Amino acid sequence: MNNYRPVSIIPVFAKILEQLIHNRITSFLYENKTLSEAQNGFRKGKSIDTAVQSYTERVQKALDKRVHTIGIFIDLSKAYDVLNHNLLLEKLSYYGIRGSTNSWFRSYLFRRKQFIEISQSNTSSGKVNTYRSSCLDIGQGVPQGSVLGPLLFLLYINDLPKNVHDAKLVMFADDISVLISNGDARELQIKIDGVVTELETWFKQEQPCNKYR
Numbered sequence: 001m002n003n004y005r006p007v008s009i010i011p012v013f014a015k016i017l018e019q020l021i022h023n024r025i026t027s028f029l030y031e032n033k034t035l036s037e038a039q040n041g042f043r044k045g046k047s048i049d050t051a052v053q054s055y056t057e058r059v060q061k062a063l064d065k066r067v068h069t070i071g072i073f074i075d076l077s078k079a080y081d082v083l084n085h086n087l088l089l090e091k092l093s094y095y096g097i098r099g100s101t102n103s104w105f106r107s108y109l110f111r112r113k114q115f116i117e118i119s120q121s122n123t124s125s126g127k128v129n130t131y132r133s134s135c136l137d138i139g140q141g142v143p144q145g146s147v148l149g150p151l152l153f154l155l156y157i158n159d160l161p162k163n164v165h166d167a168k169l170v171m172f173a174d175d176i177s178v179l180i181s182n183g184d185a186r187e188l189q190i191k192i193d194g195v196v197t198e199l200e201t202w203f204k205q206e207q208p209c210n211k212y213r
Contacts, residue, residue, distance in 0.1 A: 005081065006114050008143035018147035021104075025097065025151065034095050035154060038161040041173030042150040051172040055179065058168055062181045068188045072178040072195070079174035080153055081141040085109045087205075088142075088156050095155060108148070112138040164198045166191045 010018070029035055035043065040051035062069040088109070093102055113135040120129045142149040153173065160176070161169045170177045180195055182188035 005078070005144055006138075007145045008112075010143070010146055015147055022147050022151055028096065029155075032096065034158070036158050036161050036171075038169045039154055039158065039171045039173075041171065041175075042154060048172055051170050051175075051177075055170045055177050058170075058179050062179070065181075065183075067181045067183045068185050069179065069181045070188065070192060072180070072192075072199075074176040074178070074199075076174040076176070079157075080144060080149060083141050083153065083156050085140060088152060091155055091159070095158075105152075109142070112143070114138055160202055163202050164195055167195045 030044075040046040040048070040054070059069065059071075085106075089102060089106055092098075092105060097105070115135045116133040118131045120131070121127075122129060142152045150173065157171070157174070160171070164178070166180065168179045170179070178195060178199070180188065180191050182191055
């Protein structure tokens with residue numbers, strides 16, 4: 001049960017509207033070169049292949065220079081379900097998505113509800129019994145299965161590479177690879193400790209800050 005994820009059943013009209021908003025926002029982000037080059041997921045011209053290639057090239061360069069290198073691999077658990085709505089809207093505003101557009105995203109994210117529905121066939125009578133839970137408010141995260149969900153996640157995590165120093169990041173959506181190199185083993189350990197601390201600080205962050213660049 002812990003592995004089940006809620007899927008938003010979105011009407012066709014709403015999906016069309018989401019696609020229109022997605023196209024406009026994506027064009028705006030690309031024109032302003034907002035998205036981090038470390039991100040390879042859900043982006044035109046990038047894929048898992050470009051992520052692997054980028055990481056492999058960096059490892060090869062480190063080997064050619066004969067420096068000590070370590071990799072940290074992060075696979076976020078239920079990343080799309082735990083995004084802080086207020087922080088996400090703050091980041092959207094920082095990236096230039098303000099005014100009525102930001103208000104639209106607020107209405108898109110807030111006051112959503114979810115419920116569980118189970119249908120069970122009765123073999124003897126041939127009837128289908130349906131059981132539905134009461135509705136619960138969704139206080140965080142982006143809708144699973146939506147058009148805008150992946151883009152909102154990319155913007156939420158976009159500032160991570162700028163908040164981690166002394167390391168190179170390669171990201172594919174919520175899969176993050178961190179590469180740390182140094183010629184001296186002791187200095188490498190100091191770098192590792194610093195990078196881990198910065199990663200923990202970023203992931204524990206719950207309030208808006210001014211480090212989105």
